[in-house]
Amino acid sequence: MIIDSHTHIFSPDVIAHRDQYAARDPFFGALYRGVVARMVGADELIAAMDAAGIERAVVCGWCWQDNGICIEQNSWLMDIARQYPTRIIALATVQPNAGADALCELHRCIAGGARGIGELNADGQNFRLDDANFLALARAMSDANFPLLLHTNEPVGHPYPGKGTLALAEVYAFIKQFPNLRVVLAHWGGGFPFYELMREVRRVAQNVFYDSAASPLLYRADIFKTILQIVGSEKILYGSDFPLLLYPKRQAEPGFAPFLDEIRALDLAPRELENILSGNARRVWGA
Ligand SMILES: [Zn+2]
Numbered sequence: 018m019i020i021d022s023h024t025h026i027f028s029p030d031v032i033a034h035r036d037q038y039a040a041r042d043p044f045f046g047a048l049y050r051g052v053v054a055r056m057v058g059a060d061e062l063i064a065a066m067d068a069a070g071i072e073r074a075v076v077c078g079w080c081w082q083d084n085g086i087c088i089e090q091n092s093w094l095m096d097i098a099r100q101y102p103t104r105i106i107a108l109a110t111v112q113p114n115a116g117a118d119a120l121c122e123l124h125r126c127i128a129g130g131a132r133g134i135g136e137l138n139a140d141g142q143n144f145r146l147d148d149a150n151f152l153a154l155a156r157a158m159s160d161a162n163f164p165l166l167l168h169t170n171e172p173v174g175h176p177y178p179g180k181g182t183l184a185l186a187e188v189y190a191f192i193k194q195f196p197n198l199r200v201v202l203a204h205w206g207g208g209f210p211f212y213e214l215m216r217e218v219r220r221v222a223q224n225v226f227y228d229s230a231a232s233p234l235l236y237r238a239d240i241f242k243t244i245l246q247i248v249g250s251e252k253i254l255y256g257s258d259f260p261l262l263l264y265p266k267r268q269a270e271p272g273f274a275p276f277l278d279e280i281r282a283l284d285l286a287p288r289e290l291e292n293i294l295s296g297n298a299r300r301v302w303g304a
C-alpha cells in the first residue's frame with residue numbers, strides 16, 4: 018500500500034477564480050497568480066493516484082492568510098474526504114493569528130473528520146512559532162492528539178517563490194514545548210534531521226517526522242538513505258507535493274510515478290520501504 022502524505026488540491030471555485038484569490042492573498046498570489054503553478058481538483062488527484070497505484074493521499078488545501086477562506090476551503094475538503102473515505106485523508110488549515118476563531122475552526126475540523134492541521138506556513142501566513150495565538154493552537158492540538166504538518170525549507174541554496182525564512186532554532190524551541198504533539202516537518206525539515214545527531218535534539222524530537230515533499234527539485238535521491246541513517250525509517254513519510262512538477266525537464270504533466278520509481282530504485286530494506294511509503298503515514302495520521 019502507498020500513502021502519499023503531502024498533496025494539495027483546490028476547490029472548483031479557487032481554480033476558476035485564482036486571480037481573485039491571488040488578489041486577496043499575497044502569499045497565494047506569489048505562487049499561483051496567472052499560470053505559474055498547477056492546481057488540480059479532487060477528481061484529477063484520484064485519477065493520478067489510480068494511474069500510479071497510490072491507495073491514499075493526505076490532502077492539504079492551502080495555508081490561507083484569511084481564516085474565513087480557510088473555513089470555506091476546510092468545509093469543501095472535508096466533504097471531498099467524505100466522498101472518498103478510503104482514498105483521501107483531509108488536513109485542515111487555519112490562520113493562527115485569528116486566535117479564538119482559529120481554535121473554534123480547529124475543533125470544528127476535528128469533529129468534521131479532518132486528520133490534522135496543515136500545511137501551515139509561518140512565513141506565508143505571517144505568524145511566528147512563539148506567538149501566543151499559535152502556542153494556544155498547538156496546545157489544543159496536542160491535547161486533542163491532532164497532528165500538525167508544518168512547512169519548513171532549507172535555509173541555503175537558490176531562491177524560489179515560497180521559500181521562507183523560518184529558522185530551525187524557532188522550530189526546535191517550538192517542538193521542545195510540545196513533546197507529545199506529532200509534528201511533520203515538510204520538505205525534509207529544511208535540514209532539521211541533521212541535528213537529531215545531537216542527543217538532546219533527538220529526545221525532544223521524539224514525535225517529529227519528516228516528509229519528502231518536493232525532494233527531487235531540491236536534493237539528490239541519496240537523501241532518503243542519508244536521513245534514514247540519522248533518524249531511522251520510522252520518522253520518514255513519503256510525500257510528493259503533487260501536483261508540483263518534480264522533474265520539470267522531463268515531465269510535461271504532474272504524476273506520481275517517476276518519484277516513486279526513484280525511491281524504489283534505492284533498494285531500501287522491505288521494512289524501511291513499508292514504513293516510508295505507508296506505515297508511518299498510518300501511524301501519524303491515524304489512517
Ligand atoms: Zn510546503
